[in-house]
Structure formats: structure tokens, C-alpha cells
Amino acid sequence: MPKIKLTTPLNDETVENLRIGQKVLLNGVLYTGRDAAHKKMIELLDQGKPLPFEIKGQVIYYVGPSPAKPGQIIGSAGPTTSGRMDAYAPRLIALGLKGMIGKGKRSPDVVRAIRQYKSVYFAAVGGAAALISRSIKKCRVIAYPELGPEAVYELCVENFPVIVANDTLGGDLYEEGVKIYATK
Amino acid sequence: MARLCIEANYYLGSDVIRAFERSREEESSLTGRDILKQLLLNAKIAADDRVPMCQDTGFAVVFLDLGQGVRIEGGSLYDAVNEGVRKGYTEGFLRKSIVGHPLKRINTGDNTPAVIHTRVVPGDSLKITVAPKGGGSENMSAIRMLKPAEGLDGVKKFVLETVKTAGPNPCPPIVVGVGIGGTFEKCALLAKEALIRELGRPSPLPEIAALEKDLLDEINSLGIGPQGLGGRTTALAVHIEIYPCHIASLPVAVNINCHAARHKEAVL
Numbered sequence: 001m002p003k004i005k006l007t008t009p010l011n012d013e014t015v016e017n018l019r020i021g022q023k024v025l026l027n028g029v030l031y032t033g034r035d036a037a038h039k040k041m042i043e044l045l046d047q048g049k050p051l052p053f054e055i056k057g058q059v060i061y062y063v064g065p066s067p068a069k070p071g072q073i074i075g076s077a078g079p080t081t082s083g084r085m086d087a088y089a090p091r092l093i094a095l096g097l098k099g100m101i102g103k104g105k106r107s108p109d110v111v112r113a114i115r116q117y118k119s120v121y122f123a124a125v126g127g128a129a130a131l132i133s134r135s136i137k138k139c140r141v142i143a144y145p146e147l148g149p150e151a152v153y154e155l156c157v158e159n160f161p162v163i164v165a166n167d168t169l170g171g172d173l174y175e176e177g178v179k180i181y182a183t184k
Numbered sequence: 185m186a187r188l189c190i191e192a193n194y195y196l197g198s199d200v201i202r203a204f205e206r207s208r209e210e211e212s213s214l215t216g217r218d219i220l221k222q223l224l225l226n227a228k229i230a231a232d233d234r235v236p237m238c239q240d241t242g243f244a245v246v247f248l249d250l251g252q253g254v255r256i257e258g259g260s261l262y263d264a265v266n267e268g269v270r271k272g273y274t275e276g277f278l279r280k281s282i283v284g285h286p287l288k289r290i291n292t293g294d295n296t297p298a299v300i301h302t303r304v305v306p307g308d309s310l311k312i313t314v315a316p317k318g319g320g321s322e323n324m325s326a327i328r329m330l331k332p333a334e335g336l337d338g339v340k341k342f343v344l345e346t347v348k349t350a351g352p353n354p355c356p357p358i359v360v361g362v363g364i365g366g367t368f369e370k371c372a373l374l375a376k377e378a379l380i381r382e383l384g385r386p387s388p389l390p391e392i393a394a395l396e397k398d399l400l401d402e403i404n405s406l407g408i409g410p411q412g413l414g415g416r417t418t419a420l421a422v423h424i425e426i427y428p429c430h431i432a433s434l435p436v437a438v439n440i441n442c443h444a445a446r447h448k449e450a451v452l
Contacts, residue, residue, distance in 0.1 A: 021215070036289075066239045066279040075277060076230070076239040081320045081353050103320075103411065104353040125219050125411055126320070126355035127444050129239045131226040148291055149239075149279050161222075163215065163413065174352055177414025181213060182407030 005159070009057030010098040015120045018164045020171040024122065025159040030061045030101070032153040034080055037144055038088040045091065052143035052152050055092060059099035059122075064149035065139075066129075074139040074155070078129030079103040082121070086110050093119045101162055105174045115170050122162035123173070135160040185268020188314040189244060190276035192448040193236045196227040199383035200420070200445050207357060207410075207417040216415030220357075223410075223443060238444045241278035242316030244269045244298040247380065251307035262300055265312075270294040281319065301373065315380050315447040321354035321440045327372055330434040339364060339436050340399060346438040347403050347419070352412020355442035357420045359383065360403065363437040366427035375439035378423035380447045387424055396422045420445070 006014060008028035018024070031053055033041070041051055062082050066075030082102030089100060090113035098119050103126035106114075114121060124132060138156035145151050165173040201224065208220040230237035246265055273280060273295035282296065283289040305311075326346045330338045343362055350358070363374025386393035399422045409415020420443065429435060 067277045076236040128226040130230040178407040181414045183405045
């Protein structure tokens, strides 16, 4: 299967054309965020304050990188378990978040929001952190430096490898893929 | 200590690499084969560049096998272990993933304290095993106090149910550590000890080795596959440790490890 090259920010039309199982190479800017940063971002929204970055069209990568060694742009940076962000994600999707990158299944609420507001969930290979780091070309902290690895980073990526796991038609690769290979 | 923390995170064991290679041959899913290829490449990059194979460099779980003839002088052994963890995680550029209070959740900043299990054994040496344990797979682990009447079938059912519920979250292909017997806490510790056995080395007890093989086959029929995206290779191995238990009890614990099945040992 040929890989699809996409550049962020993403629009409705681009994500509507994606289907589960497709391999995608992402280019452009990604924002990072884990549980602690998501909690803070939702608190900002509750207070009517702006988020640390304009969320429309953007993609959030669920990651907490290891520290960079001298000479490195970023440490190892593989995906974390997305389910921990499920409580926060639908609200961000409704505000225009067009993509999320992580590992593991999403909740029915997130799957519904992906469909309703046209977004996409990409799976990255969990544990392939040293390999993934090679596609990250720039990295800077833009919010919550006190959270250390859980801070919000702005990453510039080139050909960042992901697989479409949930699409705008309601498709779920975690369900479909397992059905194909289950023999009992 | 510091060296063991760093090496465990940079260099994936040859037993795990061999298991990846074998699984890639046997995997029927193209995506699954591609993922296994990426994991082999990732292990090579981590070793060549001396960087962590995974950004989650884990909770430092430390087993101390302390010979009863050994006398520790010059301070607390546990302080020394924590000092080693502090040094290793700082100098090795490993991620600091520990919060000092489970509810207040402030990062301790140096990955201490370690979780230390001490076993007193015959002899005059101290064996240190460092097994950094990732949070994603630890979160999918489970323990249950079965009724003795549930027997072998109950044990198998619980292990399969735990792996199925875990699905993609613990980063399959996983290693499944199972404890059967003991008390509540002993059973959980048996499951953890099962994870530090050399990958794929069967239990010395024939009936337990047969159960390990049986469970591995059943787990690899679930279809979860590499990263949970479908395929044959859900688990690389099932290791079981057992212990006598109370006439009223049949405890079973399942401790799941991601494919970064890390542990390094040294004998002093």
C-alpha cells in the first residue's frame, strides 16, 4: 500500500478522504500533550481563556519524550496510551482539532466526535521511540515547562509515520484488524 | 546501579530481538510484519546511538538477591540503590516518570524512589537485577482471587480475559508474567518475577511449561497482533511462577510487559 503524504494543518476534505489502515507520513507542525497538559487546557477553556496554540486544523501527539542528549533535537519520543486523554478529546475536537496521534483504542465518545466534527485518529508504533525521533526536526516548549516531559511542545516533523486507526466514517482499525486475525 | 539503569534502557536483550525475528517470520498480517521490522530497527538505533529504546524509561524495579554471608557497611543499602537510580536516570538522559504522592502528583525529578524487592539467599554475593517497567503495560495488569473450584480453566480464562481487555494498550507484542498461588501480595510479586526470566525459557515444572505453551497459543489466536492492529503476534512469551496457597484460595496475577522487556543484572 502506498503511503500518503500529508502536511498540517489539516482540513475537513483531507481527513474525510482518509480510511482506516492507510499508512500516512505527516509533515509540518504537531503539538504534544499528555494527561496533565490536557487537564490544564480544559481548565483554560472553562475560564474562557485561549489555549496555548490555535487548535483549528491542528494535530496533537500524545507523547512525553525522554530528555534530549547534547546534540539531539529531542529524546526518544514514541506515543503514549491515548485512552487517558479520552475524557478531554471530544471538547478539543469540537473546537476544530483535526487529528490525534497515540496508541490504543479510543472511547465511544471520541469515536463519535471524530465522526461528527470530521477529525482523525492516527496510531503510531508504541515503543518505536528512537526510530520515531528521527522524523522530528525541530522542538520547542510552548506551554507548561514546569510539567517537564508532560509540557506542551511544538514539533516540526518530516515524514512522521502513522496509520489511520479511526476515520470519519466511524471505522475503527483496532476492531476491524483484530476481527480479521482472530481464530477463536 | 546507574549503569544497569542506563544499559537496560539502551540495549534490548538478545532474547527479545530473537523473538522479534522469529515472530516476523510467522506473522501473517502485513502491517504486523512492518511493525515488527520497525521494532527491530528501533532496537538497533537505540543501541547504536545510545538512546532509550522507548521514551517511557519506566519505574526502576530492583531485585536484590542478598547472600546471607554478605555484610553491608557504610550506610543504607536502599539509599545506595536510590542514589544509583538518581545517577543513572540523570546521566543517561532517561525520562523521570515518578510522582512523589499518588494523589498530589508532583514529579520527584530524578525517577526515585525505586521499587525494591529483597530476597535473602545462601552465599556471599549480592545480585542486582534492574527491570525498568513502563506505565502503559503495568496499567493493564490484574489480579484476581479465584475459588479453588475454578481450577485450571478459571486460571486460563482470567489470563485470556486480561490480555483481551488490555488489547492494544500495553504495546503488543507483550510478555505475559503470571503468578499462581501464594497470598494476594505474593501472587502479584510472582507475576513480576516471571517477567525477568529469560524470554521463552520454559518453567522447569513440566505441567507449568505445558500451561505456558498452551496459553501462548491461545493468546496468539486472539487476533490482537502487533500494536493491537490485528495479527498473530500478540505475545512473545508466557512465563508462569507458582507458590503454595491456602486451602481456601487460588490467587492469579497477570503482570503484562510491553515488547520493551528490559532487565539487566550484575553480581557483586
